Amino acid sequence: MIIRNMEAADCRGILELASGWWGSEYSSDMFSKWYIAHFRETCLLAEENGRMIGFVMGFLSQTYPDEAYIRIVMVDPAYRGKGIGRALYHAFFERALAMKRSVIRCVTAPWKKESIAFHTRLGFILEPQDQEVDGIPVCMDYDGRGGSRVVFKKLLHAE
Incomplete structure (x- = not known):
């Protein structure tokens, strides 16, 4: 590859x-x-x-x-x-x-449990939000069109 x-x-x-x-x-x-x-x-x-x-x-x-x-x-x-x-x-x-x-941000849909787990394994943290869905912090109306997202953040360190 x-x-x-x-x-x-x-x-x-x-x-x-x-x-x-x-x-x-x-x-x-x-x-x-x-x-x-x-x-x-x-x-x-x-x-x-x-x-x-x-x-x-x-x-x-x-x-x-x-x-x-x-x-x-x-x-x-x-x-x-x-x-x-x-x-x-x-x-x-x-x-x-x-x-x-040094900071990477990304999002996924709250129902995409495999994606949430993948991002967590890569070292992303779930950003705190005002609401939770099934124990997951969710940014409601993330896109301004009613779409909700789990918001991730990862801190990079030069090695």
């Missing part, structure tokens, strides 16, 4: 795979050539034998100069449980540290 920066030419392939990997219809403005061009250093693609098997898309915060944000990670269902997601996150962490970022 190799992990490399995304290129604008990868956009079509990502669009073709994303909904199938997600398990339901998924669309995002991030799946565009402009997003990849502007955030190339924090958009990473995992490939095996030339086949796309996962990706992470994020960005460096302009508001908080010590933070980076992971917006979405997807792994081909046939490759889940094989360390692809972990490798993508670690590659993102390395990039963030190289760009002087």
Whole structure:
């Protein structure tokens, strides 16, 4: 497996795979050539034998100069449980540290228990919120459209 920066030419392939990997219809403005061009250093693609098997898309915060944000990670269902997601996150962490970022933030849906467990194993902490769902702190209306999310934070340390 190799992990490399995304290129604008990868956009079509990502669009073709994303909904199938997600398990339901998924669309995002991030799946565009402009997003990849502007955030190339924090958009990473995992490939095996030339086949796309996962990706992470994020960005460096302009508001908080010590933070980076992971917006979405997807792994081909046939490759889940094989360390692809972990490798993508670690590659993102390395990039963030190289760009002087020490805090990584990301979110997941409160019903995605496997995702919550995955992030916790990677050293993320659940950020306290005003409400809890099934004992999990949840930011209600996270996206301004009624969507609730579990908010994570990870502190990076140069090694």
